[in-house]
Amino acid sequence: MTVAVPTSGDQPAGAHSFEEHTGEVRVRLSAPTFAGLLVEAGRALAELLADEAPGELQAAERVDLRDVDRAALLVHWVNELIFLSETRKRVYSGLEVRSAGDREVVAEVRGWPASRVRTAVKAATFHGLKVTQGPDGFSAEVVLDV
Amino acid sequence: MSERKGERKPVSVPPMERVSEVVAEVRKGARPDMHVPVRVFADEELMSQLLRDHSLEQLLNVSALPGATRQALGMPDMHEGYGFPVGGVMGTVLPDGVISPGGIGFDINCGVRLLSSRMRADAVAKELPGLLHELSRSVPTGYGRGGRLELDAEELDRVLEGGVPYLISRYGLGVAEDPAFIESGGRMPAADASCVSERAKQRGGDQLGTLGGGNHFLEVQRVAEVFDAKAAEAFGLFEGQVTVLIHTGSRGLGHQVCTDYVREMDAAASRHGISLPDRQLACAPFSSEEGKRYFGAMSAAANFAWCNRQALAQRCREVFARVLGAKAEGGLKLVYDVAHNIAKVERYGNRDLCVHRKGATRAFGPSNPELPPPYRSAGQPVFIPGSMGTESYVLAGNDASAEVSLNSCCHGAGRSMSRTAAKKVVKGDQLRKELEGRGIIIKCSSNAELAEEAPLAYKDVSRVVDVVERAGIARKVARLVPLGVLKG
Numbered sequence: 001m002t003v004a005v006p007t008s009g010d011q012p013a014g015a016h017s018f019e020e021h022t023g024e025v026r027v028r029l030s031a032p033t034f035a036g037l038l039v040e041a042g043r044a045l046a047e048l049l050a051d052e053a054p055g056e057l058q059a060a061e062r063v064d065l066r067d068v069d070r071a072a073l074l075v076h077w078v079n080e081l082i083f084l085s086e087t088r089k090r091v092y093s094g095l096e097v098r099s100a101g102d103r104e105v106v107a108e109v110r111g112w113p114a115s116r117v118r119t120a121v122k123a124a125t126f127h128g129l130k131v132t133q134g135p136d137g138f139s140a141e142v143v144l145d146v
Numbered sequence: 147m148s149e150r151k152g153e154r155k156p157v158s159v160p161p162m163e164r165v166s167e168v169v170a171e172v173r174k175g176a177r178p179d180m181h182v183p184v185r186v187f188a189d190e191e192l193m194s195q196l197l198r199d200h201s202l203e204q205l206l207n208v209s210a211l212p213g214a215t216r217q218a219l220g221m222p223d224m225h226e227g228y229g230f231p232v233g234g235v236m237g238t239v240l241p242d243g244v245i246s247p248g249g250i251g252f253d254i255n256c257g258v259r260l261l262s263s264r265m266r267a268d269a270v271a272k273e274l275p276g277l278l279h280e281l282s283r284s285v286p287t288g289y290g291r292g293g294r295l296e297l298d299a300e301e302l303d304r305v306l307e308g309g310v311p312y313l314i315s316r317y318g319l320g321v322a323e324d325p326a327f328i329e330s331g332g333r334m335p336a337a338d339a340s341c342v343s344e345r346a347k348q349r350g351g352d353q354l355g356t357l358g359g360g361n362h363f364l365e366v367q368r369v370a371e372v373f374d375a376k377a378a379e380a381f382g383l384f385e386g387q388v389t390v391l392i393h394t395g396s397r398g399l400g401h402q403v404c405t406d407y408v409r410e411m412d413a414a415a416s417r418h419g420i421s422l423p424d425r426q427l428a429c430a431p432f433s434s435e436e437g438k439r440y441f442g443a444m445s446a447a448a449n450f451a452w453c454n455r456q457a458l459a460q461r462c463r464e465v466f467a468r469v470l471g472a473k474a475e476g477g478l479k480l481v482y483d484v485a486h487n488i489a490k491v492e493r494y495g496n497r498d499l500c501v502h503r504k505g506a507t508r509a510f511g512p513s514n515p516e517l518p519p520p521y522r523s524a525g526q527p528v529f530i531p532g533s534m535g536t537e538s539y540v541l542a543g544n545d546a547s548a549e550v551s552l553n554s555c556c557h558g559a560g561r562s563m564s565r566t567a568a569k570k571v572v573k574g575d576q577l578r579k580e581l582e583g584r585g586i587i588i589k590c591s592s593n594a595e596l597a598e599e600a601p602l603a604y605k606d607v608s609r610v611v612d613v614v615e616r617a618g619i620a621r622k623v624a625r626l627v628p629l630g631v632l633k634g
Contacts, residue, residue, distance in 0.1 A: 018566060020564045020566060021226060022226040022562070022563070022564055023226055023227050024227065025566075051592075067409070067413075068412070068413050072409070079409075083349060083402065086349055086398050087348055087398075117288070118592075118594070118595075120358065122253060123252045123404065125229070125248075126248075126408065126428065127227075127228030128424065129426075145228065145251070145252045145401075
């Protein structure tokens with residue numbers, strides 16, 4: 001089942017797909033920009049978590065991350081959304097990445113209250129992770145521990 | 147847009163040599179970065195299954211960890227994970243060998259505990275539906291669900307450092323003899339709550355006494371067969387007996403501890419001169435500041451997991467007494483509690499090793515002094531849950547396991563199929579009917595989640611256990627079959 005996720009501001013369209021992995025979930029991501037790649041990762045996470053129609057988005061929360069490179073930032077970003085989801089009991093589908101550099105991400109995220117989740121996601125991993133930039137933009141594969 | 151595909155890079159198989167019918171080895175040098183050989187416990191059928199995914203490649207990566215010694219070991223239930231494969235075991239030589247959070251996993255001290263009753267299953271057959279109903283009402287399940295035991299910050303720190311003995315003395319959640327029947331007595335003394343981030347405490351602090359989701363479960367079982375009468379007697383098991391198996395871990399607290407330290411060690415790798423084939427194997431020397439702090443935090447999370455299973459066991463004891471009344475006389479005795487995802491400092495010969503077990507169970511033989519006196523003739527109990535609706539096994543560790551497998555054993559049947567693939571070939575509602583048709587009571591609200599854990603998605607647990615026995619790691623004691631399952 002695909003869950004409709006509200007569009008997120010002016011981020012260019014990206015795509016995500018779920019790939020085969022024996023024990024976990026592997027997500028393939030692509031987007032014209034790194035900021036778009038982060039939004040797409042958030043959409044994939046929301047799709048995994050959401051087990052009901054999206055509710056009303058709550059107040060925006062600021063996310064400000066620093067890390068050693070883009071791969072680490074991608075993992076850090078997904079883990080931040082997992083942390084917020086679990087502690088606030090929300091699914092975050094309102095994702096506005098204000099800036100995304102090689103070592104820093106600033107974003108505003110909005111979640112809706114979820115009574116339960118479909119797939120429990122523990123964390124994003126570095127396993128086999130590469131963020132690559134090509135003529136069509138950015139792509140990455142990230143394994144999530146579920 | 148979103149779609150699901152099946153594309154993967156091809157699995158590369160290194161040259162393997164058969165050591166025996168159930169042991170195969172990849173020699174050191176098959177890849178230039180290997181520090182030690184790779185050894186896998188599998189017969190031909192299990193080998194053909196594990197070569198379908200990238201688990202062997204992941205085990206080769208593990209053999210490249212600084213300080214690795216003996217062999218990187220793959221248990222018979224090994225399958226692809228991240229960093230370490232699930233079913234991977236590796237020892238590093240202390241003090242300067244590394245500790246890797248990725249070698250333990252996000253669910254620190256995910257594990258199982260077995261409780262035994264004095265009741266025969268046929269004597270309580272009529273009460274079972276009510277018992278399972280009450281268990282499903284009393285045990286919180288699912289992602290992010292909080293428990294009934296809410297602790298303030300100071301109390302949480304005391305639980306993290308005091309483990310099960312503190313939980314019993316402070317809250318009365320158990321009986322005085324319980325800790326003797328838990329690995330490490332239900333408390334790792336290295337636990338340091340100050341090494342656990344506030345975020346980790348915030349994420350999991352209210353989850354004590356909760357089952358969680360995924361493949362976690364609580365199962366009411368019947369002892370269907372006894373293989374080793376002497377060991378079964380030592381463990382207090384007999385044919386026809388009602389038992390309870392609980393599978394869960396350290397919940398969000400442990401997940402966040404791993405997240406925090408993978409990030410910290412990834413950032414510090416170059417400072418320690420460590421280069422890795424997979425960043426999820428991020429590690430630091432055990433003796434380094436990062437290594438010491440991670441071990442303190444991991445130990446605290448491990449204590450939290452033991453306390454979680456202790457709280458759940460106590461809940462089961464209460465429900466059994468309430469529903470079954472006089473029939474439950476004698477209560478539920480803790481047979482043993484073992485960790486699946488943990489690092490332990492253990493002595494082998496004249497060296498201390500940091501033994502990483504990721505989806506693997508410790509399996510001490512009878513002569514190990516850590517075993518409680520009643521088990522010193524039998525060996526440590528090892529529990530091998532099958533997939534949902536199938537049989538589980540109780541094993542007993544052999545002394546030979548120290549040399550054969552770093553005192554380690556498999557932890558389950560092991561997945562052979564992804565969750566996505568399982569849902570394509572198994573219909574949850576049909577599976578539910580099939581299991582209920584066999585008299586198994588299923589408590590799981592989601593048919594999709596049921597399908598993910600279908601028996602078809604797992605290896606044959608009997609074959610896995612057979613390999614363990616033939617390799618000399620542990621021996622079969624009893625076979626348990628499900629009467630009712632509460633799925634997390």
